[in-house]
Amino acid sequence: MRLVVDLDLCQGHAVCQDEAPELFDVPKQGQVRILRADPGADLEAARAAVRYCPTQALSLIDDSAVD
Template structure:
């Protein structure tokens, strides 16, 4: 699993950090930073929740190397 961020969409709400604090951090003024860009299976549910609840749908998961394997917003 590889996490993809659309920095143009991120507004720094911090929902991702609340859902998956081991994977995401959001500074007080800024956009999301991925602290673990390729988290293991144990973090998958938390990452999926972060993607699901992101108010701007700025996060997605890319499981493979092609564009067809990207899941955005709807996990």
């Protein structure tokens, strides 16, 4: 699994940082920075961040499904 952000959609609401601070950083008046693309043991927190992102700027990509 890999976290991906669409910076064209991100508005810096920081919901992702609230849900998974070990995976995301959102500076004041800035856009999200992914701290670790592979969520590893924090997969459930990553899923919550993706689910609750108000602009749907985040995605989880399953690299194992790619041929």
